[in-house]
Amino acid sequence: MTTAPAIGRRRLSRGTTRRLLPVLLDLALAGVICVAGFTTLSGPLQVLEARAVALVLGWLDPTWSSGVLPGHVLLFRGDGEIIDAVVTASCSSVLSVLGLVALTAVVLRGRRLHALGGLVVAVLAVVVLNHGRLLLSALAGLQWGEGALVLFHDWVGTVWNLVATLGGFLVMVWVTLPAAERAEQDVGGRHTARRPDSWARPGLGYRTVEAEQPPAHSRRTTVTGLLHRHVLPRRLSAWLAARREAARVDYRLGHLPASRRVERVHELAADGLGAHSATLVAVATYEVDPLVLDALADAVAARQWEPVTGHRVAALRLWARGWLLARPVSTSPVPEDRTGDDDAAVVAVARIPVPQAAPSRGTTPSPDRPSHAAGSPTPHSFARPSAPHPPETSR
Structure with missing residues (x-):
């Protein structure tokens, strides 16, 4: 009887548990945000929205409304009827706001400041749109009575609230996610970045010949650019730019000839290893030319x-x-007319052999594991291999 299936099921169960744990933690975080946020913000937000509706109606006509009661809007019609419009939790935008906050904390938190900016813009959009819904409901009540107010709130207002929440979510995603130029993908999902074929690894992408497009010469105006030019201090802007440059990979480096790549690597390193660290790590990871390495x-x-x-x-x-420790002492000469397009030249890096147990007396080594002979090109460690000694001649 074997226990292999039981061991396999046990390992699968452990792996499934490890994958489910982050999901359960995210769900718990979203639940805590919704419950705690609704308990804390529901009442104050209702009062604020009712006061805002009464304020706008007062700007239109001071005799139309009154916000003397917290959370209520008193509507005075011309025939003497007074409508008490109550801003309940379903009328308020608190549910939409908390949903966006939960989505940002669970799904988009990896974008950090971009996610925070998108959340602020989306929350403002949802609150403004919900304020317009409440204002139109109050105007319908002033014009046609309490029945029209309830009808507008229950039917038009429900669809309005759904569209406003969806629109706020799309705005948040649009602000949070990078632009098409930074995503380096077109509408069809094809990569559009100018990257060399030698760096065409999964997740990196590269531009094929038919997908190439002429570069755009027009400078695109962005909110980030306006902030850096007119709002942020120069020191803070320079620090943010240096931080962004250090994390950016310049894939255009791979299209240069080998000699130009060598010069470019020296130029990047001269600015400091931390200034272009992502590009230098990419060169060490995906470059295949020994001269560049x-x-x-x-x-x-x-x-x-x-x-x-x-x-x-x-x-x-x-x-x-x-x-440097694994590099051979002597290298073959390279022709001067080399252009660097031959990516087939790869330097074999020495491997550290796994130490084997010493054989006992009376046993012979296994034939499928031959020992390294003297002068073998494969070194036994990362130390630089020494030059082979000349054979001794007998006198």
């Missing part, structure tokens, strides 16, 4: 004095050390 390793090794300011800089230091 040697240039990157030498540039990183030449800046040992630079402090480690992030995980990418630490990764570059570790990679450069391993590359």
Whole structure:
């Protein structure tokens, strides 16, 4: 009898539990936001919205309404009828606002400041649209009586509230997610970034020949650009720009010839390893030309004095050390007319062998595991292999 199926089921159950735990935590977070937010914000938001409706009606005609009662709007018709319009929880925008907050905290929290900006814009849009719904309901009551107010609130207002919530969600997603130029995808989902074929890895994407488009020369005006030019201080704007540049990968580097890539790597490293850390890590990850990799390793090794300011800089230091230790002592000469388009040249990195247990006396080594002979090109460690000794001649 074997226990393999039971072990497999146990491992599958553990993996499923690990995947379900974050989902359950997100659902619990959304529930806490909705319950706690409704208990805290429902009453004050109803009072605020009723006061806003009475204020706008007072601007139109001071004899139409009164907001003397918190959460109520008193409507005075011309025939002497007084309608007491109560802003209940279903009339308020608190449910839509809390739904957007929960979605931002659970789904879009990875965007951080972008998600916060999108949430602020969406909440303002939902509150303004709900205020328009309440205002139109009050005007319908003033014009045609209490029945028209209830009819507008129950039918038109319900559809209005649904459309307003959906519109607020779309606005939040539009503000939160990156623009089409940064997403580097067209409407059909094809990648449009100018990336080399050697870096065509899953998730990175690259531009094919038929998908290339002429670059746009017009400068697009964005809210972020206006803030950086006219609102934010220069020091803060420069710090944010440097932080954004450090996390950006310049895939245009891969289209240059090998000699130009070497120069560009030295230029990027001269600004500091932390200034273009994402691009340098991408070069170390996806570059296949040994000359470019040697240039990157030498540039990183030449800046040992630079402090480690992030995980990418630490990764570059570790990679450069391993590359320099595993690099052969002598390399084959490279022709001068090399253009760098031959991406087939790859340097084999030495592997650290797994230590095997010493064989006992009287046993012979296994034939399928031959030992490395003297002068084998594969080193036994990451240390630089020494040059082979000349054979001794007998006297």
